[in-house]
Amino acid sequence: MKKKRKIPLRMCVSCREMQDKRSLVRIVKAPEGDIRVDTTGKAKGRGAYLCRSMECIEQAEKRKALNRAFNVDIPDSIYEELRELAEKNIRK
Ligand SMILES: [Zn+2]
Secondary structure (H helix, E strand, O other): OOOOOOOOEEEEOOOOOEEEHHHEEEEEEOOOOOEEEEOOOOOOOEEEEEEOOHHHHHHHHHHOHHHHHHOOOOOHHHHHHHHHHHHHHHHO
């Protein structure tokens, strides 16, 4: 019997849809409290996920979805980094 590979699903904090983990971008709050965009998906700490789409990222920024997910203020630089990622993704 063949084992089916489970695709790990995560919820986007913006649109709240479950997505394949690889199509999302992970944002992580490190144990020291730093917020980072985790492009490796392996950084230590509590993670939250967002779709790699401009729409979700802008919605998250407007609604402060990440601030709520982590209970801290998210620096603008994080959203800038996310927008850059989304742009790259669109151009691909
Ligand atoms: Zn989304």
